[in-house]
Structure formats: C-alpha cells, structure tokens
Amino acid sequence: MANNKNFSVIGTRPPRVDAAEKVTGRAKYGSDAQLPGMAYGKVLRSPHAHARIVSIDTHAAESLPGVYAVVTSADLLSAEERAARVAAEDWGFLAACDQTLAHDKVLFAGQPIAAVAARTPTLAEQALALIAVEYEVLPAVVDVLDALRDDAPLLHPGLRTRSLAAPSEQPSNVAVYAQQLKGDPAQGFAEADVIVEREFRSLMVHQGYIEPHVSTAEWNADGKLTIYADTQGLFAVRDQVVWLLRLPMSDVRVTPLEVGGAFGGKNNSYVDVVAALLARKAGRPVKVTMGRADTFLGTGPSSGTVIRLKLGATREGRIMAAQAALYYEVGAYPGSLAGSGAHVMFGPYVFPNAQVDCYDVVVNKPPTASYRAPGGTPATFAMEALVDELAEKLGLDPLDFRLLNSVRNGSEDLDGDLYHHIGGVEVLEAAKAHPHYTAPLAGPNRGRGVAHSYWGNWGARSSCTITVNPDGTVGLVTGSVDITGTRTSVAMQAAEVLGLPLERVKSSVGDTDSIGYSDVSAGSRTTLATGTAAIRAAQDVIAKMSARAATIWEVPAESVTYQNGVFAVAADAEKRFTFAELAAQLPNTGNTVIGVANVDVGEWGASFAAHIVDVEVDPETGKTTLLRYTAVQDVGKAIHPSQVEGQIQGGTVQGIGWALYEGYVYNEAGQMLNANLLDYKLPTALDLPMIDPVLVEVPFPGHPFGVRGVGESPILPPPGAIANAIARATGARMTQLPMTPAHILKQMGKI
C-alpha cells in the first residue's frame, strides 16, 4: 500500500474534525465539567524541598463553613494498610501514594500534603491556609553533580543504584547507572587527528502547556466512580486511580475531555486520585484545578542535565570515537531518562568506538515526566554542538561532515542493532539542497547554524471500532485522546480504506467503558498505531460487508470485491452495491456491521530531522534574534500534511524555547524562583520567524501507508542549530541551556 500514489483522502488537507468547536470556543475542556452540587478542590503543597512532616492539623480547615472535606495521606492509606505495604516492600506503590499526598516526608517543594473541597475555590484556598503543618526541614540537594557527592543528603536512604550489575551496596542518589561500550574507544581516539571535548549543561524545563491539569470526580450511589479527565491517556488515568484506590477496574470510568496542550506532561495523573478522594469524603462531585504555580511545582518537568562529551575524527572527517557521560536529574523519585538521551544522542551517526555512561540521579525537585522526545533534547544539543565544532576544526561543511558520518540502512547502532528503511541521509541531503542553506547571509553579527537529530518513535497498543450506519455514514471510535488532530488523521486512514469521503466518517474518542485498551497518546504513536488500528477496523468492516453482500447475492464471500466504493461480483454486472446501498440493506439482512481492531505495533520507525537557522546576535546585549528557520524531517507518509507541518512548527518552537528562554531556576534551599509565566519565559509569536517545514517522505514499512511518528523529532535540533549559528555570529561556543543574553555576553567576554 505504501507505494500507492492514488490516494483520495490521504495527503489532502481537510479541516480538522474538531476545528469548528475549538475556534468557536465551544469545545469542552477539563475545566468545563460542571456537575450538580459540585465542590472545588485545592491542594496544599510543601514549601520545603526536603523535610520531615512532624504533624498535620486539619481541624481549623474542617471547621470553616463551606468546607466539605479535607484529605491527607491517611485518607489514601490507613495505618494498617500502610504497614502491610511496607512489610511487603511495595515501594513503588508507596512512592506513588507519597507523590499523591505525602505521608511523613516531602522530597520536593510543591509536593502535595493535603487537599480541601469547598463550596467555592476561594473558600478552598482559605481552608488551605488554615491547615497547620509542622515540618522538620532537612538539607536539600538541587544540583545533579552535588547529588553525586559522598556527603550529599540522601533522598531515599533505601535507594540502591540499579544497573546491569547487582544493586549498589551503599545507598545512593544514583537511581540508575548504565554503561554502553562499543569497540575500543581508547584506540579510536588514538587514531583520531582532531579531538574536541566539552561539558554541557541544561536546566529543568516544563512542557509549558497552557491548560493546567484539572480533574472532576463523581461517585455514584452504587460506589462506581466517574472521572472527567484532562489527560493524554484515559486508561492511564483509570489504571492510576484503581491502583492507588484499590478498586476493580470496572468500577472506574474515565471520560477524557479536550486537552489544552500536554506534550508528554499529561501522560501522568496528578490530581485525579485527589479529586476522587475528596469527592468520596465530601459526598459530592469535586473538581480540582491546578494553577500555574501548581503546574510548575507539582507536575513533571524534563530533566536538568550535565553532559560531558568527547569526539575524535580523522583529518578526512571520519568520526573514530566518542566518549560521553550523561547525568540526568530525574527529580525526587527514581526514574530513567539518561538512557533515552544516550540513544537519541548517538542515533544519527556511525561511531566505530564509543563509551557512554548514563546516570539517573534523584534530586529535591519535582519528579520528571515525559516531554516531547523525552531525554533527547539536551543530548542532541551536546552532540550537535560538538559535531559542529569538530567540522569547523576540520574545515568541513557542517552538512557534508554529518553526511559523511550519517547512519544508513545497514549501519549498526550502539546496541549492535541495524538500521533499516531510514531517511537520515535523505533529510541531510534535502537540507543541503534547500535554498536556505546557500542563501547569502549579509550583515554583521549574523550566523547560520545547522543541527541533525534522530528519534525512535513508539508504536504500542491501540483499539478502534467502526460502526456502519444504515445511511452509509460510519462512526469511528478510538481510545486515543486527540492532542494533535489525530481524530482527523486516524479517520482519514479509515476513510481511505473504506472508500468514503472524510465527511462520512464521524471520528470520536471513547471512554474507558466503551472502547478497548489503548496506550497514552504519546511517543509520536497515535497516527501510526491508532491509524493502523483504524485501517484494520476498516478492513474488518469491508470483510463483513462483503460477506453480507455475498449472503444477499447468494454467492461465495470470496467472490465479492470492494473497489472505488463499490461492492461487486466480477462475474455478474448486476450484482453491485455502493457502500451506502449496502449499508441501507444491513438492518434488513442481519444486524449492524461493526469493524473492530486491537493492534500492538511492536516495530516503529526512526525519525530524522535537520534544521537550518539564521540568527543575529546583538554584540552589546547578547540578545539573539532568529531571522530564518527551516525544519526538514522524514515523516514517512504525511497523512494530513498541514497537521504534520503544524507538529514540526510547534515542536521547533518548543525547541527554540529550550534553546533561548526556558528553565527552572532554584535557590539553594530547593525552592523554584520562577514558577510563573512572567519569569519562566516561553517564546511568544513575536520571538519567532516563520518556521518553514520541509517534508521528506521515506516510507516506514511497519505502517500500511508508510507513516512515521512526527511529533517529537522537531524539538531536538533547535538548541544545537541555534548554538552553532551563535558560534558563527559571535565566535562564542555556547554550552549551557538556555542560551540567555547573560550567558552569551559572558561567553563573548563582554561581562
């Protein structure tokens, strides 16, 4: 199918199916949930980064008129249940409980301590102020390298470093250590003519979604719970709620509402369990809405990092060896992102010899979560900045140098796996051929930079049903929350197979009671995997309708064909139904036809992207202005090119934010100093040039139409591309994200 160029729906640019509701302001988002008698919940958060909770007194809050319920960790887990879990060493469960409502210790400023449901949000806030918490403040550790020191405060006295070897003997703040070794790095460096080496740093950053998390919970009289959720995964919310509240899965229904931005940050559930606890205790529905400060402090940002990288190449430009150490802050609870960073970092090029050491380190900051290409952006920044410096030292064109070392079909990655059906070279060649790359860049203080990136997409599980209506329209339901326009791109794939115009496919997202399990809408997977499910469900519809036609015509099922919207029997021109004609026959000849598919896409494609950027740096203030931006990406097959372009533009903008503006700033006590959108600086439309997306289509054989995931890749190249452009504009090599004017002035020697 991948080579079929005669698509009628795929590759077109119809209006998104959710466009009218959204642009008229009528689409229902999480905070639009309104239920009779509903109360408003607010969460009390720790001001301290590391402290023992000595006592919590909720009496005054409970006594405030209009307060319906106050909950603490005791409402989540009774003393007996806790003791049993401790005895069972069920640390994962206990850690999840502590992140929902802390029990006896807080490990980051912003950790939830208690929550209140009240008649109004204002009353709930007033009640929070009446909760008296006594803390014994402990020393905090906020920097990843400090956390490695022998005298660093330990966040989890029982934490042993996990690695391929046995767990460490001593407790440590290193949650995970992994080493990859390929070839003989020492020999590789010995054979290199030029060696470059730098240390790169980046701050924690937030996904920056505009809509803070919100959850509304309602218990029925029969003990069944419904949650109106703001999430990337309805089943992820259900699973978290049934896990922590110990409920049968069938007792919890999660209905997803529209999502106002997520970018990985809404894979995790932060307030759903709290809303459910409050609603149960209050005996009425409760809506918990986070504010912006809550969102910065109490959700999962992406790791701050320190990355040390050394590269060596021959005079001819062959990379001979690489050595890297990646130190990733995973936040207050164990997690793993450095390995993903290493995988992304070493993905684009051939490294005959390499050693990579990855450290996931706990610090007194919010537990990290996914953010668009998780773990990848700081790693790509380090690699692309150093690759660029190496090219410069070798006197080679930066794209030629990358092409020379690019992975190709059959190349080995660090794990020894072979690349196949990849478009890395095609992307680099498209960048080189783009007029931007050779356009004159006149004027002082200007520079052009490029960067390249690799990302491995995700596949996983998706479900889809397609119900045929007697009028020839169909209802398509998936379990994949639509955060990027996937109701449209998934329906387009079904419409293509069904031979129907898109208008006749009603596309919607089900709730957990009405559709089969589907993984979160994340990892660039939805158009790929849920699209595959839709294709399979559409094929199921065609098979079942063909069988019905065969019954009506009294011919063998295999003699019925379906082409160009017509069911027919080759031998008999009389036997002919359009899709709508047969649909009309269905109620009289049996029952409704429902196509069903559950898929688990185990193989997923690599996604390469190359960006070109022109900058101008004010030599007196250090301020960087972006003049022109081109983003080339292998998208496999663009189902809806406008949406793909939108993903590339949006991802690039977030990468630009990471490059120039964004970052969590902490004091030594572990308190975030910029938990607001004035001082945590997201790029605005005024800061951006037009981002010109260029789609390269190297089909991915794991999808019937060749789709590759597209959402994550575009965040990876911007920091490297911009750093390289700044280097050409100023001579200063930037090694720290964000590349603020102050850092640039410093690197230029102006301050």
Next chain:
Amino acid sequence: MKPFAYQAPVSIEAAVALLAEYGPRARPLAGGTDLLVQLRRGASDAALLVDVKRIPDLTRITFDPVSGLTFGAAVSCAELCEHPDVRAHYPGLVDAVRIIGGAAIQNRATVGGNLCNATPSGDSIPALIVLGAEAQLTGADSTRCVPVRDFCTAPGKTVRQPGEMLVALRVPPPAARSGAAYLRFIPRAEMDIAVAGAGAWLQLAADGTIADARIALSAVAPTPLFVAEAGAALIGQRPTEDAFAAAAAIAQEACRPITDVRGTAEQRRHLVGVLVKRALRMASERVAS
C-alpha cells in the same frame, strides 16, 4: 484571594472620602493589571477597591503648547499612546508606555497605576522622570504636586499617603531643540519585564552643545533611579558618542543592581551602559528631526 469591597465613585471628592474612611487598606483601582494579580496572589491585603475609572477628570487628556500635557491617572496606556498630541510631542513617553504589556493589557493598564505600583522595573517612570513630569496627589483637605523623580521611595512604596489619590500627571511642554527616548532590555521581543531600562532627555543650545540633559534608569535600584550627575556631565558637551559614553559610565557607577531570576548584577550594570548610550543617541536624533 481574600474578599474585598468595591466602590466606583464618580467624583474625586467621593473617592477621596472613601479612601479616608478605609485608611491604608483602601486601594485605588485603575486598570487593575497589577493590583488584581497581587490580590489573587494574596500579596495585597486591600479591603476596599476604589475604582477611579468613572471619575471624568481621571480619564482626560489635555495638551497645550504653553502648559504642556496633563493626563488623568486612569487614562489607559493605549489611549495615551494613540493621542495625536502625545504622539507628536512626547515620543519618549510613547516609547515607554507602548511596551507595557500586550494589546489587551495596553487597553486596561494605566501610567498612573504603573507609577503607583512603584516597581523598580516600571517602564513609564524613567520616561516621566526625564521629561520632568509631576504627579498630582489629592487628599481630603489638600492637593500637592510631587516630581515623579521623588515619587517612589522603595519597591512598591511611594510618597502617596493613606487617604490620598493620584489624580493626574503633568508633563512640561516640549522645549525647543529637545528630544527624549526610553529603551529597555528584555530577553524576549515584547510582553516582558525590563532587566534594565534607561530614559534620556536632552536639549541643545543654539550652538549645538547640550544645554540640559536628564537620565533615569529602571530595574537597577530599589526604585526607578534619576541619575542627575549623568545628565549634568553632558551639559556644555557636543552630543557625541564619547560624551554619551562618559554619561553612560556615570550611570553605571550610580546604579545599584541586584542579581535575581531576571538578570545578574553585572549584566544589569553592563546593560545600563549600553542602554544609556543608545537612549541618548535616539534622543539626540529626535532633536534633529
């Protein structure tokens, strides 16, 4: 957010009476773009908001070549910047006022509020200082005029006494052969808060030398800072790059920047040098035009 009362009087007398009655916990409300944020954040303990936007005198803009410009404390930034006389005669004020927030904020926020909020980074304040503006404060028994350069006393603190309200700002008529400019440094293109800012005003004598000059800074001291000695150093000089650099160096010496999440002290001191030079250059170009 704590509950508060709200009143919207239609005369200065009624407003002042309310302020007197409630004392320090009464706060005049103009655009509210700072005050409402403070209330929501729990950073203000206001018990009464006295909305002054319905008082005709407070929303009026008048200009004549002899007495200069007077505008009410509740005139929005957008109205002020769109006023033809303001645009024609006070481009240095427009520089500062038009960059306070985006379009929605511009329609709501006021210069009077920017002054009374008294943050060190308030953009309009250095612009008003270098133009020699005065603030008219009215209380129950009296009215007084205070030079804007003396208005702010500490972050968030001004000379305004409980019971007094800012009624209007008066800017002297544009002097012959004078020009003014305000520039700030922000990390983003717009919709941001100054890391440092500089306002400059200068007047040339008939012989082309500088007859008078004033320089004021934002975000580099506990209050917007008038640097008299930087302006004084320019008097008698020709408006050259060297003269501007010397004045900028004096401003750098005079400022007292801190390191915070928005910038470092060394960055701010460096920026003062850059911005003062650039503002003087721009002001001097405006004299010529």
